[in-house]
Amino acid sequence: MPVYSLLCDSCGKTFDVVEPIRDHEEHLNKHDLPCPNCGSTRLVSQLGVVAVKTSKKS
Numbered sequence: 001m002p003v004y005s006l007l008c009d010s011c012g013k014t015f016d017v018v019e020p021i022r023d024h025e026e027h028l029n030k031h032d033l034p035c036p037n038c039g040s041t042r043l044v045s046q047l048g049v050v051a052v053k054t055s056k057k058s
């Protein structure tokens with residue numbers, strides 16, 4: 001299962017969630033995934049950031 005890195009928009013904490021893609025999209029769409037720190041459902045997916053690999057420099 002994929003690991004999603006989420007940022008809580010309320011408390012600023014980041015945390016990882018492991019769940020199927022379909023469940024994850026549904027959770028985000030319905031705002032049904034509470035922050036484990038403060039319980040807010042205002043979460044921002046950080047998946048794009050995690051997936052990015054920096055290219056070689058120099």
Ligand SMILES: [Zn+2]
Binds near residue numbers: 009036037038039
């Ligand atoms: Zn939070």
